[in-house]
Amino acid sequence: MICETPSSPAQSGEALGRIARARRDAAHFIDGAFTQGSSSNGWTNLCPLDGSAIGRVPEGGKTEVDAAVAAARAALGGEWGRMSVLQRTDMLGAVADGIDRRFDDFLEAECLDTGKPISLARHIDIPRGAANFKMFTDVAKTVATECFTMDTPDGAGAINYGLRRPRGVIAVISPWNLPLLLMTWKVGPALALGNSVVVKPSEETPLTATLLGEVMNEIGVPKGVYNVVHGFGPNSAGEFLTQHPLVDGITFTGETRTGEAIMREAALGIRPVSFELGGKNPALVFADCDLDKAVEGTLRSAFANCGQVCLGTERVYVERPIYDAFVARLKAGAEALCPGVPDDMTTGIGPLVSREHREKVLSYYRRAVEQGATIVTGGGIPDMPDALKGGAWVQPTIWTGLAEDSDCVTQEIFGPCCHIRPFDTEEEAISLANRTAYGLAAAIWTENLARAHRVAARMEIGICWVNSWFLRDLRTAFGGSKASGIGREGGVHGLEFYTEMSNICIKL
Ligand code: NAD
Ligand code: 6OD
Secondary structure, three states: OOOOOOOOHHHHHHHHHHHHOOOOOOOEEEOOEEEOOOOOOEEEEEOOOOOOEEEEEEOOOHHHHHHHHHHHHHHHOOHHHHOOHHHHHHHHHHHHHHHHHOHHHHHHHHHHHHOOOHHHHHHHHHHHHHHHHHHHHHHHHHOOOOEEEEOOOOOOOEEEEEEEEEOOEEEEEOOOOOHHHHHHHHHHHHHHOOOEEEEEOOOOOOHHHHHHHHHHHHHOOOOOOEEEOOOOOOOOHHHHHHHOOOOOEEEEEOOHHHHHHHHHHHHOOOOOEEEEOOOOEEEEEOOOOOHHHHHHHHHHHHHHHHHOOOOOEEEEEEEHHHHHHHHHHHHHHHHOOOEOOOOOOOOOEOOOOOHHHHHHHHHHHHHHHHOOOEEEEOOOOOOOOHHHOOOOOOOOEEEEOOOOOOHHHHOOOOOOEEEEEEEOOHHHHHHHHHOOOEEOEEEEEOOOHHHHHHHHOOOOOOEEEEOOOOOOOOOOOEOOEEOOEEOOEOHHHHHHHHEEEEEEEEEO
């Protein structure tokens, strides 16, 4: 039965009231100072829970981008650039502790910007924001480079060794779905390896990037090391940043189409890019799986964060003997997810990030019906209390019966929805899973270890989970293949992008 008890109006008012204390304007953070910038351009940041105004956000233009890039460049030649690895990494360890100290401020800001449940942000978004700094300090302190001795005709020989230098000023362009997590996932390694950064957070979620500026100042991180310029993409701060000739590298997480636009800009000046892009991720559920685990895992991978996780499952392939049981159980799980406000502990699902994004998701819900889907559950907007009617709420949705070339099976929707289709053989499942332009993640559910290895090895993706989902060891390579990205970050894998390797050849 569909969850009919979203937060009552009284609960909503109280919960929104508690979070409302964090309502605030955002500011650019340039050269260690908060500023509204040089123009009066800006926008109102809307809360996806009810459509209310959170505060104003200034729109940065060329002036702010120029100032931020100049500050970042100056930092490289100043105290920051002269620090030893240990001094630098101690400072970043203190930044991680600073996030922990202000945990509740970050939590409130993130929940206000995204509407996501506190139970989710408390376990994933904010702790990972801190961990992303701690983890990469370990990498920076311990990473080794190569060394070769070589013979020379005079018999004296030579030694070659690799030397990693910071790449320079890194532009970090980040999305709205896990704002602090995905921004620090790039800022952490960039700073640990001695770069400085200019961050352009998503226009939907400006608050935690701004708050991190306060932490940087509290810790005494030198001015210009961490800069934030707010704005949009095309013809705004995002594009100006990617066009800036003094930016040495661009790391981006977001839509594949945006990645294509950024790559064109990066071609000018031959700047390297690191891209984490979209996905259309499959889950393969074999009849020999533990059905409880597979259903619970797929509920999370399809509906967590209201389906707004790049690694999320939007295509589920289930072996025919357990197909009906799986569909019935996923339906029951989806219908038990109560939409509600962040600090109501019964909330199972928050809103989408904005009404605009809801329009996109609903357009897929309509197209699914037009293209012949059977709606197993959902398909529309939940009935919310009056106080929340202005929010971006949408029902968790499951379809069956769509063709493999239909829009909802081929295109990334980025909402709480998935299509389920039966399969009969392992070979068929592999072929269905790989039949996509994307190559980010896959989940395999089986208790057969040999099958797990065999199938995982044939997934054309960057990350494959077996009997789990979004289980992250930050030392591992993270990224996507095909249209899902370029490069890998995480552990030592980010060294390629965040440092420039020189070979020093010494003739003895
Ligand atoms: P988006 O591409 O619309 O925006 C991401 C960022 O790019 C924002 O800050 C935006 O302002 C900026 N931007 C947009 N156009 C730009 C341009 N021309 N030049 C410079 N900057 C520009 O993505 P989104 O809607 O914020 O996020 C959702 C998308 O991100 C989904 O496709 C999702 O799969 C993807 N994503 C991927 C990963 C991953 O790790 N692969 C992680 C999270 C999200
Ligand atoms: O866990 C991570 O490091 C990471 N980059 C997750 C991305 C999630 C996408 O929405």
